[in-house]
Amino acid sequence: MGRPNVGKSTLFNRLLGRKAAVVHGEPGVTRDRNFAVVRWGRSSFFLADTGGYVPDAEAGIEALVREQASLAIENSSVVVLLVDGESGVTPLDVEIARLLREKNKRSILVVNKIDNDEREGLTYEFHKLGMGDPMAVSALHG
Ligand SMILES: Nc1nc2c(ncn2[C@@H]2O[C@H](COP(=O)(O)OP(=O)(O)OP(=O)(O)O)[C@@H](O)[C@H]2O)c(=O)[nH]1
Numbered sequence: 001m002g003r004p005n006v007g008k009s010t011l012f013n014r015l016l017g018r019k020a021a022v023v024h025g026e027p028g029v030t031r032d033r034n035f036a037v038v039r040w041g042r043s044s045f046f047l048a049d050t051g052g053y054v055p056d057a058e059a060g061i062e063a064l065v066r067e068q069a070s071l072a073i074e075n076s077s078v079v080v081l082l083v084d085g086e087s088g089v090t091p092l093d094v095e096i097a098r099l100l101r102e103k104n105k106r107s108i109l110v111v112n113k114i115d116n117d118e119r120e121g122l123t124y125e126f127h128k129l130g131m132g133d134p135m136a137v138s139a140l141h142g
């Protein structure tokens with residue numbers, strides 16, 4: 001899960017190994033949840049891609065997307081909170097991290113768009129989300 005446009009569907013496709021979810025350069029692309037069984041080494045797991053989470057949306061499509069994302073969170077054993085290293089920590093990230101902490105949900109903080117070594121320094125500021133050590137990835141480049 002994560003706010004719109006951080007690369008959730010790109011990561012979903014990357015882990016799945018095929019382009020199942022629609023990826024686009026504008027926020028609000030994913031609406032329903034996407035589900036898949038990911039085979040990883042000798043094990044496999046269910047993975048859900050959710051639409052961009054907007055905590056304070058009161059009505060309309062953003063609120064409906066959030067409901068769908070909330071269902072996915074409730075039904076998950078682990079949540080990956082994806083954030084965007086290019087943009088740095090945003091108020092929405094802070095809000096979503098707080099929600100996950102309140103729910104006491106097992107979560108992994110992953111910073112996306114760390115496409116090269118020079119960008120690695122961008123991950124450190126995400127410590128302030130209080131979700132442990134951030135893990136750096138580039139969903140786009142693998
Ligand atoms: N540079 C870079 N861009 C990325 C990376 N991952 C995703 N993007 C770009 O970020 C944009 C959004 O990607 P999506 O995967 O659609 O993002 P999303 O979080 O699913 O967006 P919503 O479904 O709208 O919430 C696209 O233009 C992607 O190509 C990455 O690792 N590096």
Ligand SMILES: [Mg+2]
Pocket residue numbers: 008009010022023029030050051052
């Ligand atoms: Mg998406």
